[in-house]
Amino acid sequence: MSNVYINDTTLRDGEQAAGIVFNAAEKVAIASLMDIIGIPELEVGIPAMGGSEAEAITGIVNSGLKASLLGWNRAVISDINASIACGLKRVHIAVPISDIQIKAKFKGKTAVVWERLKSTLNFALDKGLFVSVGAEDASRADESFLIEFAQYAQDLGASRFRFCDTVGILSPLTTTQKVKKLVKHLTIPIEMHTHNDFGLATANALAGIQAGATSVNTTVNGLGERAGNAALEEIVMALKQLYKVNLSINTSRLRELSQLIIQASGVKLPPWKAIVGDNIFAHESGIHAHGVLKDPQTYEPFAPEEIGWERRLVVGKHSGRSLLINLLSQHGINLDYEESQKILDSVRHLSVQMKRNLTTEELLDLVTNRRISHGIV
Ligand SMILES: CC(=O)SCCNC(=O)CCNC(=O)[C@H](O)C(C)(C)COP(=O)(O)OP(=O)(O)OC[C@H]1O[C@@H](n2cnc3c(N)ncnc32)[C@H](O)[C@@H]1OP(=O)(O)O
Ligand SMILES: O=C(O)CCC(=O)C(=O)O
Known part of the structure; x- marks a missing residue:
């Protein structure tokens, strides 16, 4: 577990929380503080949204941060082009892979999953980009299909694979079982993206890490869709204190970072919020x-x-x-x-x-x- 990597998505999934808006100056300020604190990678937003979101992302790209910067994309070529236009060198391509999602998004046609993955991944690689591939709703997907999909992404040249518990239905035990199976079939790093619908996002992300995943997609204060995501401060402090993994992150500024997100999001925390309440x-x-x-x-x-x-x-x-x-x-x-x-x-x-x-x-x-x-x- 000594090599755990944090890829923080406060500026993407965090901002997707209903009612939350960060303006460009706030996005740059948040990215800068995370960079100073030592978060190695930031998922900075969704370039395909265009307008002020694309401007904010470009602003972060031009801020000269040490952190690697990643743009979130659908498996759509124009999304990748939007990321390139923002100056990003790293893209994440998300592909829905559960039956429920494939039915809603690709009219139930699994052939579209393969075709979209192949075309967008090849396009991004041809442009010289680092590519992370995400399996949206991986936790509810057919397990053989998930493994086949992940292997295909790896074979095509993806550099990292994101396992998404999109609606937060896993427990630590089921997370362990699923991630262990995936680990057997992949050589590229696996990233955990967990949601907190049952209050288990942090526990599940840590279970994934113990099962062999090496990267975690976090958000400050656990901000994110519905009940939110695995909280950065909880993951970092649990790794430091409970697992004795030192991530070279300056934890003495975690409270300050939390306060910055409270200020920018306008959302207060309950006083008992773990780590930063x-x-x-x-x-x-x-x-x-x-x-x-x-x-x-x-x-x-x-x-x-x-x-x-x-x-x-x-x-x-x-x-x-x-x-x-x-x-x-x-x-x-x-x-x-x-x-x-x-x-x-x-x-x-x-x-x-x-x-x-x-x-x-x-x-x-x-x-x-x-x-x-x-x-x-
Ligand atoms: C699990 C997650 O968090 S996924 C990330 C969710 N984040 C967001 O949605 C925030 C940003 N989103 C947006 O700004 C807009 O939704 C945009 C720009 C991406 C697209 O906007 P619109 O063109 O108006 O489409 P709309 O939002 O209504 O629907 C999404 C479309 O993307 C498709 N889609 C959804 N996910 C994917 C995917 N991973 N790959 C390919 N296509 C996808 C849907 O099937 C739908 O296509 P359709 O218009 O042909 O039916
Ligand atoms: O990045 C992806 O693949 C989807 C991420 C996501 O926000 C989710 O599945 O909840």
Whole structure:
């Protein structure tokens, strides 16, 4: 697993999420930050859309990034020409290969699958391009047909093969079974493209990697069609922390990248979003705060600095005395046992009334007011 490769598609599948639009300046800014962070390949968009999308892609191509840049194409010659017109040297050609897709797109004619693959792949190769071939809806395709298709793409000269779980119906076990079979028949790298319809995109992408795939198509914050794609930050941190695979990606800027996507997409994340959510290093509960104050590892899987974020200890309904005593001592207020218990009771009461935790200022006010009313200060 030491050679896992990230090909991020935030600027293609990510932007396909309903209602999301990145303008040209945002697309260039996102690509640039990903490049600085060390993402080796970026799927930058769909040149065949023309207009502002083609302009944005050309803008990225002309930005002098180190990352390899890939354009997404249907198996249509004019799409490939649009990619060339944007200055791209790498193209991805997507071909629908499940019965459902072939029926909807090619009137059920499998001959069209072979013909489209051959004509567009040969065309792109003749133009000197690097070609990645994608099997759309591979997870629902007939398995022999999928293998035949992948081998044909390899024989024709494709440099990489993308296995797509287009509607996110795989589990880690079925992913493993399918990818293992594919690996036996291919020598070119296999890329995982997984969707999150059942909340399994990251798990399935990692299962694919364990089964022998070497590339992952990710998106920042898991943005993408419907429930989204495998999240870049989850894949990178799971590989780093759980699989001990170092990808030479500067993880300390992952939170910053996530924030850039929130800003550009206008879509906020739930605070509990894995890796980059606001609450990933926030502790309120008494037992957790007590543990973290002694050793952060008790309730944190890795240090917040690893992703460029910080630890927060907040006082609220579930807090205990250790946290109160600790926080207040930082403000020169020392509590004995009895007083801390009384203040904790008030904190609980107030939290329930306000249906939230208390800010530090509110906690300090509470203590001061209590002390005044008891003639302590
Ligand atoms: C699983 C995925 O995420 S695939 C990527 C999806 N992304 C997008 O669709 C976003 C960008 N798309 C677009 O801008 C437009 O759909 C375009 C420019 C590609 C095409 O626009 P239109 O010509 O108006 O076609 P429309 O979107 O209505 O239909 C898609 C056409 O592409 C065909 N098609 C779909 N996928 C493929 C493919 N992989 N290879 C070849 N043809 C395909 C469809 O059969 C349909 O053809 P038809 O018009 O002959 O029926
Ligand atoms: O690239 C492809 O082949 C299709 C990618 C895709 O977005 C999908 O199948 O969900």
